[in-house]
Structure formats: structure tokens, C-alpha cells
Amino acid sequence: MGETRRRRRDVVANRARIIEAAESVLREQGLDADMRTIAQAAGVGIGTLYRHFPTREDLVHEITGVDLARLAEQPLPPDLPAADALRHFFTTALGNLAGRRAMVDLLAGAKPGDADLKRCVEHLTGVGRAALARSEDDRTLAADVTASDIAYQFLALARVVQLAPEADIGHHVDLVLRGMERGRGGRHSADVADVRRRAGG
Amino acid sequence: MGETRRRRRDVVANRARIIEAAESVLREQGLDADMRTIAQAAGVGIGTLYRHFPTREDLVHEITGVDLARLAEQPLPPDLPAADALRHFFTTALGNLAGRRAMVDLLAGAKPGDADLKRCVEHLTGVGRAALARSEDDRTLAADVTASDIAYQFLALARVVQLAPEADIGHHVDLVLRGMERGRGGRHSADVADVRRRAGG
DNA sequence: CACAATACGGAACGCACGTTCCGTATTGGT
DNA sequence: ACCAATACGGAACGTGCGTTCCGTATTGTG
Numbered sequence: 529m530g531e532t533r534r535r536r537r538d539v540v541a542n543r544a545r546i547i548e549a550a551e552s553v554l555r556e557q558g559l560d561a562d563m564r565t566i567a568q569a570a571g572v573g574i575g576t577l578y579r580h581f582p583t584r585e586d587l588v589h590e591i592t593g594v595d596l597a598r599l600a601e602q603p604l605p606p607d608l609p610a611a612d613a614l615r616h617f618f619t620t621a622l623g624n625l626a627g628r629r630a631m632v633d634l635l636a637g638a639k640p641g642d643a644d645l646k647r648c649v650e651h652l653t654g655v656g657r658a659a660l661a662r663s664e665d666d667r668t669l670a671a672d673v674t675a676s677d678i679a680y681q682f683l684a685l686a687r688v689v690q691l692a693p694e695a696d697i698g699h700h701v702d703l704v705l706r707g708m709e710r711g712r713g714g715r716h717s718a719d720v721a722d723v724r725r726r727a728g729g
Numbered sequence: 730m731g732e733t734r735r736r737r738r739d740v741v742a743n744r745a746r747i748i749e750a751a752e753s754v755l756r757e758q759g760l761d762a763d764m765r766t767i768a769q770a771a772g773v774g775i776g777t778l779y780r781h782f783p784t785r786e787d788l789v790h791e792i793t794g795v796d797l798a799r800l801a802e803q804p805l806p807p808d809l810p811a812a813d814a815l816r817h818f819f820t821t822a823l824g825n826l827a828g829r830r831a832m833v834d835l836l837a838g839a840k841p842g843d844a845d846l847k848r849c850v851e852h853l854t855g856v857g858r859a860a861l862a863r864s865e866d867d868r869t870l871a872a873d874v875t876a877s878d879i880a881y882q883f884l885a886l887a888r889v890v891q892l893a894p895e896a897d898i899g900h901h902v903d904l905v906l907r908g909m910e911r912g913r914g915g916r917h918s919a920d921v922a923d924v925r926r927r928a929g930g
Numbered sequence: 931c932a933c934a935a936t937a938c939g940g941a942a943c944g945c946a947c948g949t950t951c952c953g954t955a956t957t958g959g960t
Numbered sequence: 961a962c963c964a965a966t967a968c969g970g971a972a973c974g975t976g977c978g979t980t981c982c983g984t985a986t987t988g989t990g
Contacts, residue, residue: 533987533988533989534987534988534989536986536987536988537987537988538986538987539987562976562977562978563977563978563979564977564978574978574979575979575980575981575982578978578979578980582979583978583979584977584978584979
């Protein structure tokens with residue numbers, strides 16, 4: 529196993545430009561953007577794109593993988609009751625989705641078998657377990673909530689992000705969290721004026 | 730105006746068979762089933778299919794339209810508090826979705842611009858309005874819930890139907906409804922044994 | 931600078947689908 | 961039974977998109 533040449537400069541440059549272009553195009557056009565569009569945005573031939581990422585899936589992984597990791601690596605904020613920490617996580621994570629069409633497509637639109645989706649569910653279930661563990665102490669979450677409940681409710685909210693006006697998202701998070709909180713204290717973070725503002729739909 | 734021949738028998742027969750086949754294929758394969766597959770299932774040439782339904786959309790409308798109508802025409806059960814009526818509606822409507830891949834695809838997967846999806850949102854918002862009207866009297870729904878909240882939460886649950894194990898659906902409906910109910914009475918319809926049964930996620 | 935190794939661009943290919951077209955078969959009316 | 965009206969089947973067409981291929985350009989090395 530012998531000598532090896534240094535990697536050509538244009539190769540690394542092109543790879544970077546492709547990734548950058550893919551990030552932006554996928555963010556704006558969603559998960560099923562045309563490969564040719566991405567190549568063009570990168571100022572690169574379609575052949576070059578495919579040498580770097582032999583298949584569409586490879587490229588999509590490269591991009592969404594980063595966002596996905598960010599989703600899970602930054603877990604529950606400490607020093608907060610389980611319910612509030614979970615609310616914070618939901619709000620932040622869903623807020624980061626604004627404008628990221630590819631991620632929204634992935635979370636809200638991926639078909640049941642999809643490998644990326646499974647990764648998401650795993651990550652989210654992990655977050656759910658963490659929240660439940662914390663609730664062992666402070667008991668702020670209802671007794672019948674499971675870790676996978678939390679994962680699926682998050683994905684359900686991702687669908688809401690995809691469909692509902694952005695201004696309503698926080699309210700929907702509230703609704704869902706209210707459902708998972710322990711029966712008591714009716715902490716309604718939206719007041720009546722807020723409701724008025726959000727029109728009568 | 731002039732004379733008109735009687736419609737040929739094979740025409741009406743074929744139309745019926747196409748609809749029947751489309752129902753079954755769409756139910757099993759989802760919204761993006763191949764037209765050729767449907768034609769074959771109907772024992773009919775692809776040309777015949779297209780004479781009856783000039784475009785894929787026409788055929789899909791014919792099929793999902795019925796299910797959609799059923800979704801909205803059978804509204805809130807009377808003689809029940811708003812919250813319970815809504816729970817009943819959610820449970821029934823989502824239960825009817827089991828195995829109907831086309832409808833699940835439509836509700837859980839349709840892209841934001843989709844015309845069918847808009848029809849759904851309208852129908853569901855109507856149901857939401859009805860529930861809120863009833864809540865004017867019994868006050869079983871939280872004050873900050875709007876009609877469109879109800880619509881989107883329903884669609885969010887449709888996504889859950891698509892992803893989560895069927896056994897968990899009822900539980901998710903409970904969670905969501907708990908969030909929309911007026912603060913008080915912690916009516917948790919799932920008991921601890923139930924939670925155990927649904928595994929730890 | 932010369933030369934081999936390596937990349938590049940983008941035309942071309944393959945495939946899956948929706949849709950159209952037309953020669954042939956079936957049907958209703960007489 | 962005969963004929964015109966009407967449908968039928970399915971080959972063929974158009975399009976869009978992922979992917980492959982190869983002649984040409986660029987780059988690292990000596």
C-alpha cells in the first residue's frame with residue numbers, strides 16, 4: 529500500500545461549494561429539489577456533483593445529518609422542571625425549523641419506512657427518556673406519558689409547522705405540552721388578547 | 730336539443746370497476762399508486778381508465794372525495810359536552826383511517842399547497858367551530874383554543890396515525906384532547922396498567 | 931516543462947409515469 | 961343482420977429525474 533498523491537485543490541473546493549449550495553437549495557426548495565439545480569447553484573457540472581456524492585441520498589444525508597445531529601445533541605436545558613425543559617426543547621427545535629424546508633419535509637413528510645425518519649424517532653425518544661427521568665423527581669409530566677409519546681408528538685408538531693401559520697406554532701406547542709403535563713396547574717401561557725390576535729380561523 | 734343514444738352497458742360497468750379497483754389500490758398502496766396498476770386491477774386498458782378520468786387528479790378526487798365527505802358530514806355527536814364530542818369525533822375519524830393509505834397520505838403527507846388538503850382544513854375547521862359553539866355553553870374546552878387549532882391538531886394526529894403503532898393512537902388522542910380541555914379535571918382515560926402494556930418506548 | 935494521474939462538464943441513457951392516439955372491437959338502434 | 965356511434969386496449973410519446981460515461985481540462989510531481 530504505497531504512495532499517494534496530495535488531493536487536488538479543486539476537488540476540496542468543489543466539494544465545499546456543493547455542500548454549501550445543497551444546504552441553501554434544500555433549505556429553500558425542500559427535500560426533493562432537483563440535483564441539476566443544486567449542481568448549477570454550486571457552479572459545477574452534474575457529473576462533478578455525482579462524483580462527490582454518488583447518490584441523491586448521500587447528499588441529502590450530508591446536509592440533513594448536520595441538522596439532525598444538532599436536533600439531538602443539544603438536549604434538555606438543565607435546571608428546569610421536566611415539563612418546562614421539554615417545552616423549551618420543543619420550542620427551540622421547532623423554531624430552528626423555520627425556513628428549513630428540507631428538514632421540515634423530512635420530519636413532517638418522510639414516509640414510515642424512511643431511514644432518516646427512524647434516526648429522528650430514536651433521537652427524539654432519547655430526549656423523551658431524559659425528560660421522563662427528570663420527571664421522576666419533579667413529577668411535572670403526566671404519569672401515562674411515554675418516551676415515544678414525546679417523540680411522536682414532536683413529529684406531529686413538525687407537521688403543524690409545515691402547515692399552520694408560523695405565528696401559531698408557539699400556541700400549538702402549548703396545547704400539546706398542556707396535554708402531557710400533570711393534571712393540575714392550568715398554566716396557560718397564551719392569554720385572551722393573544723387569542724384575539726391569532727384571528728378566529 | 731337532439732336525440733341521444735342510451736349509454737352503453739360496458740361503459741357504466743367499466744366505470745364501476747375502475748372506481749372499485751381504484752378504491753382498493755389506493756387504499757393499499759397509497760396516494761401515489763401507479764395508474765397502470767389501477768387499470769390492470771380493474772381489468773381494463775389504460776386508455777379506458779383515462780377516458781373515464783382524464784387525469785390522475787380526477788380519479789383521486791373521485792375516491793378520496795367520498796372519504797373526505799364522510800369525514801365532515803358526520804359531525805359532532807349530539808348530547809355530549811364539547812370536549813367529549815370532539816374526542817369522539819377524533820377517535821372515530823382517525824379510526825376510520827386505519828388501513829386507508831390514500832387517506833392517510835392525503836391527511837398526513839399532502840404538501841402545503843395541495844387543493845385536497847385545503848378542503849380538509851376547511852371541513853375540519855368547520856367541525857372545530859361546531860365544537861367551540863357547543864363549548865360556549867358547557868365550557869369544556871379551554872378558552873384559547875380556536876377552530877383552526879382543532880383542524881391542525883387533527884392533521885397532526887393523522888401524522889401520528891401514519892407513524893405510530895395503531896395501539897397507541899387512542900392514547901395520543903387523549904393527550905391532545907387533554908391539552909385542549911379546560912384546565913381542571915385531570916380526566917386521564919389511560920391508567921397505569923395501560924401504560925405498562927404499551928411498552929416503554 | 932513534461933507527463934501521468936485525476937477531475938471536470940454535460941451529453942446521453944434508462945426508467946417510471948402521466949397522457950395521447952388510433953386501429954379494432956363492441957353496442958344500440960333500425 | 962347491418963351500420964353508425966361509441967368504447968376499448970395498449971403501443972407510443974413526452975417529460976422529468978437519477979445516474980453513467982467519456983472526451984477534455986486541470987493539477988501535482990519530478
